[in-house]
Amino acid sequence: MSFPEFPGPLFTDLYELTMAAGYFDRQMDDPATFSLFVRPHPKRGYFVAAGLQEVVDAVTRFHFSDEEIDWLAQSGRFNRDFLAHLATLRFTGDVMAMAEGEIFFPEEPVLEVTAPLIQAQIIETYLINTMGVASLMATKAARCVHAAAGRPVVDFSLRRTQGSHAGMAVARSSYIAGFSGTSNVLAGKIWGIPISGTMAHSFVTAFESETDAFEAYANLFPDSAVFLIDTYDTLQGARNAALVGNRMRKKGSALLGVRLDSGEMVALSRKVRRILDQAGLPDVKIFASSGFDEYVMERLIAGGARIDAFGVGTRMGVSADVPYLDMVYKMVRLGDRNVRKVSEGKITLAGEKQVFRKIAENGFFNGDVIGLRDDSPDGKIALLAPVMEKGRPVGPMPTLEEIRARFAGNFERLDNRHKRFEDAEPYPVGISERLMEVQKGL
Amino acid sequence: MSFPEFPGPLFTDLYELTMAAGYFDRQMDDPATFSLFVRPHPKRGYFVAAGLQEVVDAVTRFHFSDEEIDWLAQSGRFNRDFLAHLATLRFTGDVMAMAEGEIFFPEEPVLEVTAPLIQAQIIETYLINTMGVASLMATKAARCVHAAAGRPVVDFSLRRTQGSHAGMAVARSSYIAGFSGTSNVLAGKIWGIPISGTMAHSFVTAFESETDAFEAYANLFPDSAVFLIDTYDTLQGARNAALVGNRMRKKGSALLGVRLDSGEMVALSRKVRRILDQAGLPDVKIFASSGFDEYVMERLIAGGARIDAFGVGTRMGVSADVPYLDMVYKMVRLGDRNVRKVSEGKITLAGEKQVFRKIAENGFFNGDVIGLRDDSPDGKIALLAPVMEKGRPVGPMPTLEEIRARFAGNFERLDNRHKRFEDAEPYPVGISERLMEVQKGL
Secondary structure (H helix, E strand, O other), X not given: OOOXXXXXXXXXXXXXXXXXXXXXXXXXXXXXXXXXXEOOEOOEOOEEOOOHHHHHHXXXXXXXXXXXXXXXXXXXXXXXXXXXXXXXXXXXXXXXXXXXXXXXXXXXXXXXXXXXXXXXXXXXXXXXXXXXXXXXXXXXXXXXXXXXXXXXXXXXXXXXXXXXXXXHHHHHHHHHOOOOEEOEHHHHHHHOOOEOOOOOHHHHHOOOOXXXXXXXXXXXXXXXXEEEOOOOOHHHHHHHHHHHHHHHHHOOOOOOXXXXXXXXXXXXXXXXXXXXXXXXXXXXXXXXXXXXXXXXXXXXXXXXXXXXXXXXXXXXXXXXXXXXXXXXXXXXXXXXXXXXXXXXXXXXXXXXXXXXXXXXXXXXXXXXXEEEOOOOOOOOEEOOEEEEEXXXXXXXXXXXXXXXXXXXXXXXXXXXXXXXXXXXXXXXXXXXXHHHHHHHOO | OOOOOOOOOOOOEHHHHHHHHHHHHOOOOOEEEEEEEEOOEOOEOOEEOOOHHHHHHHHHOOOOOHHHHHHHHHOOOOOHHHHHHHHHOOOOOEEEEOOOOOEEOOOOOOEEEXXXXXXXXXXXXXXXXXXXXXXXXHHXXXXXXXXXXXXXXXXXXXXXXXXXXXXXXXXXXXXXOOOOEEOEHHHHHHHOOOXXXXXXXXXXXXXXXXXXXXXXXXXXXXXXOEEEOOOOOHHHHHHHHHHHHHHHHHOOOOOOEEEEOOOOHHHHHHHHHHHHHHOOOOOOEEEEOOOOOHHHHHHHHHOOOOOOEEEEOHHHHOOOOOOOOOXXXXXXXXXXXXXXXXEOOEOOOOOOEEEEEEEOOOOOEEEEEEEEOOOOOOOOEEOOEEEEEOOEEOOOOOOHHHHHHHHHHHHOOOOHHHOOOOOOOOOOEEEOHHHHHHHHOO
């Protein structure tokens, strides 16, 4: 199931419609192929594909309602023939795409659409928006999972994402990338993602004392309690938590953990660990959340923090260091000719393409080649597969758990030297001879 | 009308529900007041309030559906009594808020909710998310409008916003902040925002020649044509545009403008201006769009660029330099006591508050005072007004045009020294004596 619902074909830049009107007027509706790819970014060595299911759902159902056509008509911009064409327009084309959870690199097409020109053009804005936010967030989340080095990471970003769609995309994409769960209840309902969360500072301040707040919570949630211990004084909070934790043990339940949400985390987590251990509670976990992202988590772990699991919020949920992908959707073939825009310093590869991945004997990714779609794979894996044919999905989409497993399998086969947060070694991506010849021929 | 629809009460962090269960269990449902405000950010001297209408619409209709209650029940986390309480829960509280289009400053409450504790708590995630994205984008857009120094600015960001909700919020918020329009067609339909857009590079490449593409477009849109001239060579593109522009003139129509989308804009715009002028087309406007934000536009104008209007995209649409506000929602009163969380380096002001603004004789804003709600206004303007009482909106919300006019009136009364992009002078915000006494008393 997708969320949110497809906002409809008017969720588009106006120029998609004016261009479509221009094509229609000239009866230019030859099959065109558009390629969706991401331009290089100095802070991102790899990207994680996500958002495909949402796009396939929307494109399958793409149509203009009567109300939408009426509104376009009264706007006075378009003539009657064109509006009549729009009223019957459905997507009847083909889509080749990388599966969600695939790892891809700059310039590699993650998706190619082949359809009559107007159809292929008119879905551009929605396609980039949806694939863009989902892949941006999956990529950021993968970096966080890498930083956490095996410790569970939970998405706590919902309040600070850029709107509700982003909030849902972050929960789904971060789960794909290996997060253990999310605070987002709706994401739990829609996709079955494990949800977690216990209390905020306001809960603690609502009681007469911190210990009262912990007791009240423990009575109600004896098997899943995590006490937030930094409302007043973190070390005293740890002692209060230990007190209540020991009372819980006597009653036959067990305190799951404590949460730190402020302060100098290395020293603090070590002191809290000591307090819990000395209170005979070595199994009580330390959760931490406080402006974390991959950079902070890496530093904390390297510094010896005793943190068992991370809550990652705002900076992950808006991909703060790289808040957008330079994702573009470019026409690469029209009718029987390969085309491209030439622009300084930017590459667009004409022609219908495929991405081939070499796998080394040890199973690691060993370099990609962008080629023509009908290049010989030559022992390599072809990453683009048909997902829509003649406007219909080719088959059932993978489940979220399958996507998550696919990503996990991929990520462990990408060498750590490509995952470094600074000065990552670029992953080698070449261009096939035949694809190069096409470019020279233009 | 709001867009998107309120995603429902499960669009929340789990801890809002577990805390609510805790309060319910202890029958703690005294009236509580929560304060929504933004913490200081070195790159933002002022903020623009937006998102209130969406919040009021949602809170008014806030309820759990049977399906949502069933899902919570089967999750096994909550007991029957609490779920029965949720099933009948409506928002019955009061909301004081700044109007949309108001300018506010760090630490000032932009909204305060007073309601039974559970109700006030349970809307937190949605409230911060919605007010956050709308105000973030209105603030960013206001900076762009300031940079453009009177030239029209159009929102071109839709494809790169973080999801569909953000795309709609950006169109609405940037219009509030003084943008002339948006490329977002749905925003035109829902809110009547002027929409604009003509062609992409793919349109130009779809024709045999650039001139053919321009001719085709001009035939169809003789009164609103803007030719994109940088697909191949910008100066040749300008000459081709002039050629077609002069042909249009002979037919009695007029080319509206040309658009530059790449290259060194100062030199290029000046050369293009000369080409158009020499071709006898001094009225043809130059539009430009190319990774713009307030910093780039300020530099281009200072450098002498001949640009008549700006299309602003990605960096505005994700607020790239500051991709999130540190917006928080803190309990400041519970029952009959003022409360606050104490944390190092962060201020939360206990008590139900009001923001008072001094207006100088010349009409300019002359400093704010955060006070208690019943402080004497003393000739100052009180910015928080009732917008909901007992769960119902107090009156009709202002129209988008009224909000836009309110912002324009405010913005011209904020001195330029507070609007600088670097080293802006902080706007003075004080705390009233009575509010200070409340803090000391805790």
